[in-house]
Amino acid sequence: MKKYEEKSISSTPIYEGKVISLRVDEVTLPNGKTSKRELVKHPGAVAILPITDEGKIVFVEQYRKALERSLIETPAGKLEPGEEPEVTARRELEEETGYGCEKLTHIQSFATSPGFADEIIHVYVAEGLSKIENAASLDEDEFVEIIEATIEEAEEMMKSGQIFDAKTAYSVLWAKEYLQKR
């Protein structure tokens, strides 16, 4: 998995932030030439595809400053340092939707933007949902609204652009196949 490896000759730190950091590496290419790579580091994240006993998907709507609009997405959240993704998934599900789940199953992990970032999202399906009394609350800079939708409604939201991010687009396709079999 190192085909065409690009070795770093130098690495220049540009920024250390709360969520991401940025550095620029000069690399040697397979043909011996050099190039620059702008590299964003991110702690990684989980996304949860919560499916109710009735076969509805639980989404959250939130504002995304990077896109200057709100999106309808699967619940998700960043990994804390050293945290197991499954722990993050249960926490974020509770915080963002108020649901706990009996069954949490990893379905896929993927890099979101391999051209410039190392962010990896671990996607879980959550089933056997039930509302938690006095559920943990959101971070103080998070504001989300819960939306429960059938798969047909979710597909409409993808067509209309209300659902507009990679992890959620993936999750809707996955849920469609899964619910046909369940």
Place this chain on the structure above:
Amino acid sequence: MKKYEEKSISSTPIYEGKVISLRVDEVTLPNGKTSKRELVKHPGAVAILPITDEGKIVFVEQYRKALERSLIETPAGKLEPGEEPEVTARRELEEETGYGCEKLTHIQSFATSPGFADEIIHVYVAEGLSKIENAASLDEDEFVEIIEATIEEAEEMMKSGQIFDAKTAYSVLWAKEYLQKR
């Protein structure tokens, strides 16, 4: 689509690069408090899901410095300023695979990392493929290898982690449903 809007109070440019730029905004939250948002700007990209007449998918393997490994992905590339995504899609398909296509159909657009970046990928399916003589060549810092795979082989590559990025994971699920109907 502006629910829970976060208005910028100030915006600090951090870096202007070849591919991305970074700025940090201080924003007003819906509860009146303030927070910081680290925001990566990216020109946007296309991904092409090329399907041969025999129902094979054409992937490319390339090294991804951000992840320090090579990945098997759908062909893809950044939008040039002012370029229509369909033009980018035909160009990247030719450069990365040597294929031209009779039919190019937009299937979905999505943000890859809405938590910190504005990158949007437009995904197209390309059909009616045929090799172009003297095809346009890759950028001088690009090195890719072409891999043609059946949908079953692609699903195995997802399980094994050789396919490991969001646009390709989405495309494989989409292709599976599509090929069952085609």
